[in-house]
Amino acid sequence: MNTAVIIDKHTVAIETAAQPTLKDDEVLIKVLYAGLCGSDVHLFHDEHPFRKPPMIPGHELAGEIAAVGPAVKSHRVGDRVVVNHAIPCGQCRYCKAGQINICPDKIVAGSARMMGFFAEYVNVPERTLYKIEDGISMQQAAIAEPLSxxxxxxxxxxxxxxxxxxxxxxxxxxxxxxxxxxxxxxxxxxxxxxxxxxxxxxxxxxxxxxxxxxxxxxxxxxxxxxxxxxxxxxxxxxxxxxxxxxxxxxxxxxxxxxxxxxxxxxxxxxxxxxxxxxxxxxxxCRGIVEQDFADAVKLINSGYDLSPLITHVMPLADTQRAFELMVDRTEPVIKILIAPHE
The missing domain is CATH 3.40.50.720 (NAD(P)-binding Rossmann-like Domain)
Incomplete structure (x- = not known):
């Protein structure tokens, strides 16, 4: 499969990688749209505190389930989903207090511990998934993470x-x-x-x-x-x-x-x-708790029009140009979506 990798400061390469192997509780997602975030730009500048090149960026995703692990119970192939990518440890004092957004050991997409979403396929635990209703734009669904x-x-x-x-x-x-x-x-x-x-x-x-x-x-x-x-x-x-x-x-x-x-x-x-x-x-203010993501998905599934935020939809091959556009602002830009299968 194809992935976009920030291989060095201000340099993106399209590289091939093996399709992820699923753990029992994971699903394989066909990435339809992945949002380019400001923190991805920090990685592009090699200024992010823990995301460092070489790295696949991206943590805002809307896609379809392409395969499921044997322990997956509530989702099936073909489901339209978004992903709450931040996975707290569940054991620290902050997690136990419900403050999972400041968990010091949480796993996040686009880091050394979890593959980023600028790829044709990604694997994530089932517990990170939220379903998107039929008839809802998957481009707009990709706004779920920032909306949360x-x-x-x-x-x-x-x-x-x-x-x-x-x-x-x-x-x-x-x-x-x-x-x-x-x-x-x-x-x-x-x-x-x-x-x-x-x-x-x-x-x-x-x-x-x-x-x-x-x-x-x-x-x-x-x-x-x-x-x-x-x-x-x-x-x-x-x-x-x-x-x-x-x-x-x-x-x-x-x-x-x-x-x-x-x-x-x-x-x-x-x-x-x-x-x-x-x-x-x-x-x-940092990150989200689970209710924030649930609130975002509820608004999206209600049919709320988020299209004014989406200024560009670009193929994976144009990821370098997408980052340059976010940095240089040569034209009006708010949210750029990367479409790995277009």
């Missing part, structure tokens, strides 16, 4: 009332799925900030109450104006840029919660006066 992160972000803001305003700084895939999750959960007032107008237009189509470009607008002032001078009760930071935390504090209300998504080892400067004087809270 949107629900986990909102879990971190679950103390907010649904009529309290939310701001999202950065409307790439994660910012937009946070918007989708917020709207699906009944939050009525969500403001989006980004320096790319195309992304802001998509945010408005998905229900944003307002969209502001900091390169053109006094974005923090606009959010304050729109919220009667109070600011956002919850602010979601999905992007990294100079001064972004200072802006997040400024557009957030007193005792607001600011949720930080970018996993960066770089030092970030900020003016923390507003955070302290306003009794704001700055918290991190």
């Amino acid at each position: 992160i949107g629900y986990h972000i909102m879990r971190r803001l679950s103390h907010l009332r649904q009529d309290e305003p939310i701001a999202i700084i950065g409307t790439g895939t994660i910012g937009l799925v946070a918007l989708i999750a917020a709207k699906s959960l009944g939050y009525t007032e969500v403001y989006c900030l980004d320096t790319i107008d195309y992304n802001l237009d998509i945010a408005v189509k998905l229900g944003a109450s307002g969209a502001f470009n900091p390169l053109r607008d006094a974005a923090a002032a606009e959010v304050l104006k729109a919220t009667g001078g109070f600011g956002a009760s919850g602010t979601i930071v999905t992007a990294m840029a100079r001064g972004i935390l200072t802006d997040a504090f400024a557009l957030s209300s007193l005792q607001a919660t600011i949720v930080m998504l970018p996993m960066t080892a770089q030092l970030m400067e900020a003016n923390f006066y507003r955070l302290v004087s306003g009794e704001q809270a700055l918290i991190g």
Whole structure:
């Protein structure tokens, strides 16, 4: 079978590999679509903390079951499925507390312990599978994993009332799925900030109450104006840029919660006066718990239209070009799907 392998920094090769051999509790999946994620780009740059070349990238998958192991009980050949690729150890203090997203020993796809999904076929344990209903687009189903992160972000803001305003700084895939999750959960007032107008237009189509470009607008002032001078009760930071935390504090209300998504080892400067004087809270957000993925699949199976997020569908042979497009942004791009059988 064919696979896409990041063999060195900024270099992808299409290589052949043996089709995976199944363990008793595993299924073989024909990969229909695999999403290209920001963490895959970190691998492409050889900047990821634990994913290092040579490596098959990819952890967002929608496909069909091609074979099942003898111990598989609830799935059969032909089932349309998505995969929750992160497999917690189940034994550590965090797993036992239900905090499987921060399990220090979890296995994830696209790492040394589990093959990535940029391949024609992959093998995964049955317990990672969620079924996709007939008639649902498998391209849109491939958004399940990032969409589940949107629900986990909102879990971190679950103390907010649904009529309290939310701001999202950065409307790439994660910012937009946070918007989708917020709207699906009944939050009525969500403001989006980004320096790319195309992304802001998509945010408005998905229900944003307002969209502001900091390169053109006094974005923090606009959010304050729109919220009667109070600011956002919850602010979601999905992007990294100079001064972004200072802006997040400024557009957030007193005792607001600011949720930080970018996993960066770089030092970030900020003016923390507003955070302290306003009794704001700055918290991190990482991964998902099982309910987040279940919520994402439920929304997908309801027929919710996620197509505005999908800007490109490319064959496996074009994986190098897909990464370059994500890096160089020579045209509008949000989510690129790799289609190994097209």
